[in-house]
Amino acid sequence: MTSARGCLRGGRRGAAEGRRSPALARPLACLLVLSLALAACAEPSTAPTLPNEAGAADWPTFVLTRGDALRPTAPPAERSAVAESEIQEIIALQRTTTATTDSLVRRHDGDPTSIWTQAAVDLLGVYWTILPDVRNATPARSARLMALLHVAMHDAVVASWDAKFAYRRRAPARGDGRVRALVPVGDLPSYPSEHAAVAAAASAVLVASALPGDTARLRALMREVGDARIVAGAAYPSDVQAGYALGDGVARRVLAHAASDGADQEWDRAFPTGPNVWLPTPPRRVAIPFDALAGRWRPWVISSGDAFRPPPYPAPGSFAFQVSLDELRRLAAGGVTVAQMDRARYWATEAPTARWDLFVEEELQRRRWSVPRSVRARAWVSIAMFDAFVACWDAKYHYWLARPVTVDPALRTVFATPPFPSYPSGHSTISSAAAGVLAALFPDRAAHYDTLAVEASNSRVWGGVHYRFDIDAGEVLGREVGEAVVARMRATGVR
Numbered sequence: 013m014t015s016a017r018g019c020l021r022g023g024r025r026g027a028a029e030g031r032r033s034p035a036l037a038r039p040l041a042c043l044l045v046l047s048l049a050l051a052a053c054a055e056p057s058t059a060p061t062l063p064n065e066a067g068a069a070d071w072p073t074f075v076l077t078r079g080d081a082l083r084p085t086a087p088p089a090e091r092s093a094v095a096e097s098e099i100q101e102i103i104a105l106q107r108t109t110t111a112t113t114d115s116l117v118r119r120h121d122g123d124p125t126s127i128w129t130q131a132a133v134d135l136l137g138v139y140w141t142i143l144p145d146v147r148n149a150t151p152a153r154s155a156r157l158m159a160l161l162h163v164a165m166h167d168a169v170v171a172s173w174d175a176k177f178a179y180r181r182r183a184p185a186r187g188d189g190r191v192r193a194l195v196p197v198g199d200l201p202s203y204p205s206e207h208a209a210v211a212a213a214a215s216a217v218l219v220a221s222a223l224p225g226d227t228a229r230l231r232a233l234m235r236e237v238g239d240a241r242i243v244a245g246a247a248y249p250s251d252v253q254a255g256y257a258l259g260d261g262v263a264r265r266v267l268a269h270a271a272s273d274g275a276d277q278e279w280d281r282a283f284p285t286g287p288n289v290w291l292p293t294p295p296r297r298v299a300i301p302f303d304a305l306a307g308r309w310r311p312w313v314i315s316s317g318d319a320f321r322p323p324p325y326p327a328p329g330s331f332a333f334q335v336s337l338d339e340l341r342r343l344a345a346g347g348v349t350v351a352q353m354d355r356a357r358y359w360a361t362e363a364p365t366a367r368w369d370l371f372v373e374e375e376l377q378r379r380r381w382s383v384p385r386s387v388r389a390r391a392w393v394s395i396a397m398f399d400a401f402v403a404c405w406d407a408k409y410h411y412w413l414a415r416p417v418t419v420d421p422a423l424r425t426v427f428a429t430p431p432f433p434s435y436p437s438g439h440s441t442i443s444s445a446a447a448g449v450l451a452a453l454f455p456d457r458a459a460h461y462d463t464l465a466v467e468a469s470n471s472r473v474w475g476g477v478h479y480r481f482d483i484d485a486g487e488v489l490g491r492e493v494g495e496a497v498v499a500r501m502r503a504t505g506v507r
Contacts, residue, residue: 063382064198064199064200064382065173065382065383065384065385066173066177068169068170068173068382068384068385069170069173069174069176069177069178070174071170071173071384071388071504071505072504072505073166073167073170073171074163074166074167074312074391075163075164075167075262075265075266075268075269076167076170076171076262076265079170079171079173079174080171080174080175080178081171082171082258082261082262083171083174083175083178084175084203084204084254084257084258086179087179087181087203087248087250087251087254088248088250090181090182090187094250095248098184098248098249098250099184099188099190099191099248101242101249102184102191102242102243102245102248102249103190103191105242105243106191106192106194106243106245109194109243113243114194116236116240117194117195117240117243117244118194118195119240120207120236120237120240120241120244121195121196121244121246123376123383123386123387124206124207124210124211124237124383125162125165125169125210125214125383125386125387125390126373126376126377126386127233127237128161128165128210128211128214128215128218129158129161129162129369129373129390130373131214131218131230131233132157132158132161132214132218132369133366133369133370135218135222135226136148136149136154136157136158136362136363136366137149137362137366139223140154140361140362140363144296144298144300144302144431146223147302147303148221148222148223149363150302150303150363151302151363151364151365151401151430151438152302152303152306152309152401152402152405153221153275153303154363154365154366155363155365155394155397155398155400155401155442156270156273156275156309156398156401157217157218157221158365158369158394158397158398159312159391159394159395159397159398160217160266160267160269160270161214161217161218161394162387162390162391162393162394162395163266163312163391163394163395164213164214164216164217164259164262164263164266165210165213165214165387165390165391166387166388166390166391167213167262167265167266168206168209168210168212168213168214168258168259168262169206169209169210169383169384169387170384171209171258171261171262172204172205172206172209172210172255172258173206173384175203175204175254175258176200176201176202176203176204176206177201179201179203180201181201181202181203181248181251182199182201182202183197183200183201183202183245183246183247184202184245184246184247184248185197185244185245185246186199186202191245192245193244193245193246194243194244194245194246195244195245195246197244197245197246202246202247202248202251203248203250203251203254204251204252204254204255204257204258205238205241205246205247205251205252205254205255206255206383207237207238207240207241207246207247207252207255208237208238208241208247208251208252208253208254208255208256208259209255209256209258209259209262210237210255210259210387211233211234211237211238211255211256211259212234212255212256212257212258212259212260212262212263213259213260213262213263213266214234214259215230215231215233215234216259216260216263216264216267217263217266217267218230219231220267220270234256238252238255238256239252272310273309273310274305274308274309274310275306275309277305277308279304279305281300284412287328288328288413288414288419289412289413289414290412290413290414290415290418290432290433290434291414291418292431293415293417293418293428293429293431294417294428294429295428296428296431298431300431301431301432301433302430302431302432303405303432304409304432305409306401306402306405306406306409307402307403307404307405307406307407307408307409307410308406309402309405311398311399311402311403312395312398312399313395313396313399313493313496313497313500314399314402314403314493314496314497316406317402317403317405317406318403318406318410319403319496320403320489320492320493320496321403321406321407321410322407322435322436322485322488322489323485324411325411325413325435325479325481325482325485326481328419332481333479333481335480336479336480336481336482337416337419337420337479339473339480340416340420340423340473340476340479341420341423343473343474343476344422344423344424344425344476348426348474348476352470352471352474353426353474353475355467355470355471355474356426356427356471356472356474356475357426357427357475358471359439359467359468359471359472359475360426360427360471360475364397364438364439364442364443364468365394365397365401365442365446367468368393368397368442368443368446369390369393369394371446371450371461371464372389372390372393372450375389375450375454375457376389376390379454388506389453392449392453392497392501392506393446393449393450393453395497396442396445396446396448396449396493396494396497397442397445397446399445399493399496399497400441400442400444400445400446400489400490400493400494401438401441401442403441403489403492403493404436404437404438404441404442404486404489404490405432405438407435407436407485407489408432408433408434408435408436408438409433411433411435412433413433413434413435413482414433414434415429415433415434415477416429416434416476416477416478416479417429417476417477423476424476425475425476425477426474426475426476427475427477429476429477430477434477434478434479434482435479435481435482435485436482436483436485436486436489437469437472437478437482437483437485437486438486439468439469439471439472439478439486440465440468440469440472440478440482440483440484440485440486440487440489440490441486441487441489441490441493442490443464443465443468443469443490444465444469444486444487444488444489444490444491444493444494445490445491445493445494445497446461446465446490446494447461447462447464447465447490447494448490448491448494448495448497448498449494449497449498449501452498452501452502452506453506465487465490469483469486469487470483
């Protein structure tokens with residue numbers, strides 16, 4: 013297996029291939045170049061022994077008709093000539109391992125969906141810094157990508173579990189005493205490799221939204237995953253190849269869904285006119301607001317973007333409107349604390365979905381759930397946030413309310429006002445939706461996530477970019493979306 017030898021003995025050649033985009037080097041370089049340095053000091057694997065979760069083979073899927081829709085043909089028989097050839101290949105690889113090889117192997121032990129979630133968050137984090145010039149990572153598009161990614165990984169895992177328990181092939185290190193287990197290898201069937209399936213599905217989805225300078229590194233990471241599982245004794249080469257094929261099949265279906273969800277529609281740039289209508293805001297005064305048609309994108313659960321459209325905002329000049337505006341004036345005049353400004357900046361430095369995706373990651377790290385249960389949690393939270401964005405953007409571009417700094421140019425904000433209408437608050441909407449799903453998944457942490465959602469909401473007032481009534485409407489809208497997603501989640505058997 014030439015690629016395994018090249019990657020695991022000769023360094024990561026794929027990471028050096030292609031031209032690097034200087035502005036985008038940080039996150040994927042961390043994954044694909046600096047991982048060699050990090051791997052050298054990695055601790056031995058502490059992956060827990062997890063239940064096989066055989067029932068996941070029958071779980072409902074999102075884009076596949078069912079778990080067996082892409083079931084591969086049977087693997088080579090355990091004592092066949094083909095299997096023996098693969099065993100010899102693994103033995104040869106294990107004879108030439110190094111400390112760096114062992115560390116890379118441990119890096120790809122455990123939950124395969126974690127590294128791809130982090131890769132996506134990091135990638136979007138860099139794209140966030142080049143807004144508004146490149147709009148791959150607007151708030152709505154970031155949520156869309158994370159939902160597509162987690163749906164793809166979910167269906168790849170379910171499909172892998174279907175084939176695993178259809179064929180029940182033992183991992184090389186379990187079936188042949190000549191192969192060493194460089195990571196804990198339990199009795200979970202190895203065919204196809206769930207790590208390879210997840211890697212193929214995730215990399216294809218990310219590549220479809222990545223800038224050219226990042227595609228080669230994403231594909232290199234995919235190859236590294238498969239190679240690491242082979243040399244670890246956890247997978248045969250044919251396990252990995254079957255996993256890649258399965259993941260690629262899932263990705264094609266996810267990308268077909270993406271191609272028809274409305275996100276590629278061009279806006280006609282028809283601005284409404286009149287008092288209190290959104291106008292470009294300082295300092296950059298971006299003329300074209302972000303994703304004016306996102307409210308028409310196809311959601312995963314709710315029927316449409318306007319399914320829970322909030323009522324109109326308080327009339328300008330009314331008592332309720334003036335109360336919200338006066339609150340912002342008091343804060344801008346010195347009423348906001350240093351701590352509040354710090355939290356406002358914390359919530360504003362990247363897409364709000366990224367914060368919540370990392371909260372999910374931390375929760376799953378603590379609980380050590382099985383791979384199927386972990387990816388299922390990721391998928392439902394991401395779906396809730398995407399649907400919440402669709403609902404929020406429907407309302408934003410239905411009402412087109414001017415931002416506070418437009419109504420009162422004397423207001424000082426903690427950070428630049430985002431370039432899209434004010435009502436309702438996106439942070440409030442998606443945070444309330446995410447908190448609702450997380451409370452259903454982790455009831456013992458419901459209060460914790462509710463506190464975070466409230467802080468996310470308040471941060472937009474502390475920052476001076478939202479009226480209080482934006483927050484209130486967003487929280488109600490987010491709860492409604494979250495409740496709809498939890499109801500669908502429960503209907504699929506998630507408890």
